[in-house]
Amino acid sequence: MDILRDAKFLVLLPALVGFLRVGVRRQGWTRWMGLLMVIVVGLEGWCYWLSSQQRSNTLYYDLYMPVEFVLLCAVIWEIAGRKTKVRTQLLIGLCIVLTVFTFETSHNGGFAQFNTNTLIIGGFCLTVLSGLGLFRLLEQPEPLIRLPEFWALLSITAYFIGIIPVFGLYNYLAERSSELASDLIHMNDVLYVVRYGMVSVAFFLASGRDLRLR
Amino acid sequence: MDQELPLNDVLITVVVMSAVALLFVAGLAALLVVHHQRRVRHRAELAELALAHQREVMQAEREATQHTLRDVGRELHDNVGQLLSVAQMGLNIALAEEPGNERLNGVRDAADRAVEEVRRLGHTLNVDLWRERSLAEAIQVEAERIARVSRITVAVEVQGEPTEPPPDTCTILFRVFQEVVNNALKHSGADRITIQLLPVGDGLKATIADNGRGFDQAQVKANAGLGNIRQRCLLVNYSAHCWTSPGEGCTWTLEPLTIHDPLHRPGR
The missing domain is CATH 1.20.120 (Four Helix Bundle (Hemerythrin (Met), subunit A))
Structure with missing residues (x-):
């Protein structure tokens, strides 16, 4: 399964190159997705080093969750934010997720284990919101597969819809078998590769074009 | 287990x-x-x-x-x-x-x-x-009439044998030609108008040039007359371009749109 872990790191590379290619034209959603990319690269590197030192990295992943949620909300906001309804739904989702995160952190032993409830609820909200954003793109005259926004939103939908069952049962499995829980995490790695593969496509399509949607 | x-x-x-x-x-x-x-x-x-x-x-x-x-x-x-x-x-x-x-x-x-x-x-x-009669002949007759009734010299040059457009197109092109010449007579202060007709593809290309005072296109952009000329030409799949600047006279070119032109509409 090391190949999956390596792939997880390797797939970040084209996404990062794609983000750099967007260059001075960085605007709209690309800056938020790019910022998330930079944080992810730092986080994954740091957590990989911690795990190689046999130290827990759950604290960092838990702290990363609300940051990721806020940044992805910003991405969806930039793409689909022209519709007032989506803005309202984004704000509602943001409030729910931050409330769950605060509650889970204070009532569930702090950062000792993955805040899976935050991840599941956040994942559900992001799936719905990015799905709404995808429907918003139907108004565009250009073919969807050539729209970077399509790939950016699809990466969010695909990843978060996939991790809901994974993290829904992660703590249950971790309490009974750490080995099986570790196997389960590999599914997250697969989703991770799918997600950042799509993000790479989005960045490469975004380079050299005006990102203002009609 | x-x-x-x-x-x-x-x-x-x-x-x-x-x-x-x-x-x-x-x-x-x-x-x-x-x-x-x-x-x-x-x-x-x-x-x-x-x-x-x-x-x-x-x-x-x-x-x-x-x-x-x-x-x-x-x-x-x-x-x-x-x-x-x-x-x-x-x-x-x-x-x-x-x-x-x-x-x-x-x-x-x-x-x-x-x-x-x-x-x-x-x-x-x-x-x-x-x-x-053909459009070229009608333009020649009209040019002779203008030369007769005004003090402007009108020279018509027909190169080759221009393909005759359909009657509807002829009518509109002829009206456009009249409007262009009329504009030159009224506003340009020109003493010479040169008209060139030559065959182009399925139609003819007409160039109407005067040696008058010309004008700044940016300043008369909103002028309905110029837009009207272009619009009428588009109706029959022709383009109308005007080249002019103050003191440089004015030259209009009317020519058929090619099928590659974004303004070209099939079936006309």
């Missing part, structure tokens, strides 16, 4: 659920792409229909205008022309009785010119005329 089996089942179930969710998203994305393509195609078809409708409305307007013009032309020729001819004959008889009457001579000359003008005007308004 008994405890591990259900856990394994849980793991497999989760992986399957996750994979199914991923496949669901892939399916949804494919559906969206297909639906979007259909939607775009549908919109394009609607736009094309709207354009076709607009074209039909314009065609109907054009036909109505031509019908009116034909009636007015016929009326001028058959009615006013006949009355003038009667007057002309009366004057001829009077002049036969008084050959040296200078006043009657002058009136008869005026009547002759009036008959000729009425005939010419009747022909101009009659769109069926394009069956009898």
Whole structure:
């Protein structure tokens, strides 16, 4: 399964190159997705080093969750934010997720284990919101597969819809078998590769074009 | 072992659920792409229909205008022309009785010119005329008339044998030509107008240049007259370009749009 872990790191590379290619034209959603990319690269590197030192990295992943949620909300906001309804739904989702995160952190032993409830609820909200954003793109005259926004939103939908069952049962499995829980995490790695593969496509399509949607 | 089996089942179930969710998203994305393509195609078809409708409305307007013009032309020729001819004959008889009457001579000359003008005007308004003479010939005749009635030199140069556009196109191009020349006469202060006609593809290219004072296109951008010329040409798949600047005269080029031109509309 090391190949999956390596792939997880390797797939970040084209996404990062794609983000750099967007260059001075960085605007709209690309800056938020790019910022998330930079944080992810730092986080994954740091957590990989911690795990190689046999130290827990759950604290960092838990702290990363609300940051990721806020940044992805910003991405969806930039793409689909022209519709007032989506803005309202984004704000509602943001409030729910931050409330769950605060509650889970204070009532569930702090950062000792993955805040899976935050991840599941956040994942559900992001799936719905990015799905709404995808429907918003139907108004565009250009073919969807050539729209970077399509790939950016699809990466969010695909990843978060996939991790809901994974993290829904992660703590249950971790309490009974750490080995099986570790196997389960590999599914997250697969989703991770799918997600950042799509993000790479989005960045490469975004380079050299005006990102203002009609 | 008994405890591990259900856990394994849980793991497999989760992986399957996750994979199914991923496949669901892939399916949804494919559906969206297909639906979007259909939607775009549908919109394009609607736009094309709207354009076709607009074209039909314009065609109907054009036909109505031509019908009116034909009636007015016929009326001028058959009615006013006949009355003038009667007057002309009366004057001829009077002049036969008084050959040296200078006043009657002058009136008869005026009547002759009036008959000729009425005939010419009747022909101009009659769109069926394009069956009898070509656009190049009509432009040459019009140029001669302008040279006759104004102090401007009008030079017409016809290169090769320009392909004759359809009668509708001829009518519109001729009206555009008249408007361009009229603009030059009224506003340019030019003393020379040069007209060049040459065959281009399925039609002809007309270049109308004057040596007048020219104008700044940016300042007259909102001018309805120039836009009208372009719009009328577009109706018959022709483009109208104007090159001018203050002190440099003005040159208009009317030429057929190619099928590669974004403004080109099929079926006209």
